[in-house]
Amino acid sequence: MSLNLGTGEIAARAGTIIDSMKSMEGPLLPILHGIQEEFGYVPPDTLPLIAKALNLSRAEVHGVMTFYHDYRDHPAGRHVLKLCRAEACQSMGGDAVAERVKQLLGIDFHQTTLDGSVTLEPVYCLGLCACSPTAMLDGQLHGRLDAESAEDLVKEARQ
Structure with missing residues (x-):
């Protein structure tokens, strides 16, 4: 998926995903999945947004994202x-x-x-x-x- 989105649009779309899932029990993995499904990867700029919404450190969110091999921090090929x-x-x-x-x-x-x-x-x-x-x-x-x-x-x- 090729995206030519500005940082503001990425933040807005990621914010919608985060808001829809943050009240779930154990929301971090579903949020990461939702963001990757939306963009084809997890844009690095979304990690601080996730951390703030879930009251986690950026390091905690980054650690979870990099632990699981299915999450990408850049777009994949076709x-x-x-x-x-x-x-x-x-x-x-x-x-x-x-x-x-x-x-x-x-x-x-x-x-x-x-x-x-x-x-x-x-x-x-x-x-x-x-x-x-x-x-x-x-x-x-x-x-x-x-x-x-x-x-x-x-x-x-x-x-």
Whole structure:
């Protein structure tokens, strides 16, 4: 999602999300999810707004956001490719698949291709251990990856 919003508009839209959820029990994670859903990432300027609304320090909000790998502090590419890095996938050749995907895309984990088409993210278990190594492209699971199927997945992501 490409946004050309000013700081004021981001603050206003984030404020609406924060206000709608701040009375929930344990509102921080739902607020972060809501903001990421709205913008495609959690703009850094929204962290102080969240902290103030929930009476938390900015460090606490930043710590929670950076602890969970699904939150982004910058926009993702048009497609998000997640590769499982958990032990089951590693034991079945996941490291080789990951290296091949990184080579094909020309990026490392937590990066986006220069053309903005693909963001590559590591995840620590997709719950498909019996079909490892696994990946998820735009929410769709792919199992039993090898060098050839990894190339096919990258081609699909590049389209």
